[in-house]
Amino acid sequence: MDFEMPYTEEQEKFRAEVKSWIADNVPDNMRDPIDPENFTEDMKQFWRGKHQDLATKGWLYPTFPTEYGGGGLSGDHETILQEEFRQARVPGNFTNTFVLPALLVWGTEEQKQKFLVPLLKSTVTAWQKFTEPSSGADLANYESKAVRDGDDWRLTGQSVFVSGRGKEPEYLFGPMMTDPDAPRHRNLGFFMIPVRDANGEPTEGLEIRSQNLVNGGDQHFIFLDDVRVAGDHLIGGDHQGWQVAQTSLEQEHGGRGNAFPDDVMVDHLITWMQDKENTDIEKQTAMDAYNDFRVDNILAKRTYWMYSNKMSIQYEGNVANVHNREYQCRNQIRVRDVMGPYAMLDANDPRAPHKASRKSDKGLLLACATLVEAPTSPELSLPVVSE
Ligand SMILES: Cc1cc2nc3c(=O)[nH]c(=O)nc-3n(C[C@H](O)[C@H](O)[C@H](O)COP(=O)(O)OP(=O)(O)OC[C@H]3O[C@@H](n4cnc5c(N)ncnc54)[C@H](O)[C@@H]3O)c2cc1C
Numbered sequence: 001m002d003f004e005m006p007y008t009e010e011q012e013k014f015r016a017e018v019k020s021w022i023a024d025n026v027p028d029n030m031r032d033p034i035d036p037e038n039f040t041e042d043m044k045q046f047w048r049g050k051h052q053d054l055a056t057k058g059w060l061y062p063t064f065p066t067e068y069g070g071g072g073l074s075g076d077h078e079t080i081l082q083e084e085f086r087q088a089r090v091p092g093n094f095t096n097t098f099v100l101p102a103l104l105v106w107g108t109e110e111q112k113q114k115f116l117v118p119l120l121k122s123t124v125t126a127w128q129k130f131t132e133p134s135s136g137a138d139l140a141n142y143e144s145k146a147v148r149d150g151d152d153w154r155l156t157g158q159s160v161f162v163s164g165r166g167k168e169p170e171y172l173f174g175p176m177m178t179d180p181d182a183p184r185h186r187n188l189g190f191f192m193i194p195v196r197d198a199n200g201e202p203t204e205g206l207e208i209r210s211q212n213l214v215n216g217g218d219q220h221f222i223f224l225d226d227v228r229v230a231g232d233h234l235i236g237g238d239h240q241g242w243q244v245a246q247t248s249l250e251q252e253h254g255g256r257g258n259a260f261p262d263d264v265m266v267d268h269l270i271t272w273m274q275d276k277e278n279t280d281i282e283k284q285t286a287m288d289a290y291n292d293f294r295v296d297n298i299l300a301k302r303t304y305w306m307y308s309n310k311m312s313i314q315y316e317g318n319v320a321n322v323h324n325r326e327y328q329c330r331n332q333i334r335v336r337d338v339m340g341p342y343a344m345l346d347a348n349d350p351r352a353p354h355k356a357s358r359k360s361d362k363g364l365l366l367a368c369a370t371l372v373e374a375p376t377s378p379e380l381s382l383p384v385v386s387e
Pocket residue numbers: 096128129130131133135136137138160161162163164217219362363364366367
């Protein structure tokens with residue numbers, strides 16, 4: 001069966017327009033580096049400006065409604081944008097996009113104007129503050145609290161693993177426990193928390209600290225110590241935080257699918273193998289890695305197709321998401337088996353085969369660390385493997 005979809009003449013015209021924007025606007029030294037550690041402050045400033053330009057063209061959030069700053073374009077446009085941007089290594093916006101549907105569904109009109117419009121125009125960014133030390137997989141186990149103080153709220157608690165590029169966003173978003181006496185799932189509110197006050201000063205009591213993980217990722221600790229937040233920053237009712245969070249998680253856990261899933265790690269593996277002699281076992285292992293990615297690709301595209309055609313999604317997004325998490329762990333092991341222990345080195349390390357096996361999300365390595373045995377004695381005297 002042929003799964004490739006041909007593009008119409010009109011769509012190819014749009015692709016040419018996107019390619020031409022990239023050629024005019026994306027210098028080589030500003031392309032997304034393979035290793036996230038090489039994403040410099042200069043790049044961040046450059047891309048914040050470019051993301052705003054893209055938003056003005058309707059290309060940053062192509063399928064969101066134009067009345068709130070989206071592009072009002074079709075899923076086909078989004079697919080073409082993703083294909084071209086990935087190929088040219090155009091970095092995505094610095095906002096965790098899963099907040100956007102939550103605001104669209106649960107925000108009042110005033111809240112949409114206040115939060116959604118600037119987020120879609122990329123004049124502000126937001127990070128997802130969900131995970132706490134004792135509420136990860138069991139997300140309803142929140143301990144961070146929000147206590148009413150007149151029209152405002154006072155927030156106290158801490159979070160871990162909050163991802164985001166750069167030092168800080170304009171907002172953090174996530175649930176807080178508003179009613180310790182209410183039953184689980186009905187005891188939460190969902191807040192947009194400003195990182196700076198109206199004068200541009202750091203919000204009193206709020207601290208963001210890099211987690212400085214061994215995988216080099218962009219994760220942060222967040223500490224809230226009696227942080228005052230205005231009442232209109234509560235999205236949904238003060239007992240509806242779980243439902244608001246679910247609108248966001250439904251998308252994160254596969255419900256939006258993916259128009260153009262790619263896998264840099266599999267690309268690198270196959271390219272690297274083309275230049276060397278391979279044993280039958282190595283070839284078979286690489287084929288398994290490729291096939292697993294293709295299955296993932298089809299599952300993600302199916303969900304995207306259902307999503308963009310407004311079909312009711314039941315198990316499909318979850319199946320795609322579980323497959324995605326699991327196949328990436330399987331492929332880490334396969335890539336290590338074919339490339340050897342040096343596959344786990346940093347992308348810039350001269351001993352790393354074909355820029356190593358790393359994806360841009362180095363968190364993956366940490367997530368899979370328990371499944372991968374540590375390489376034995378990675379001696380400098382072993383041969384340097386180049387591209
Ligand atoms: C690279 C990276 C980026 C991240 N970015 C963000 C972010 O931007 N924002 C954010 O809020 N969080 C983020 N996270 C956190 C992530 O969402 C959590 O790691 C995840 O929810 C799991 O939580 P945990 O790490 O506390 O593991 P745990 O919840 O402790 O789970 C550990 C293991 O126990 C299992 N387990 C847990 N509870 C049960 C149970 N009741 N029954 C059976 N098995 C169970 C889990 O399946 C898992 O295998 C990020 C994590 C990583 C690694």
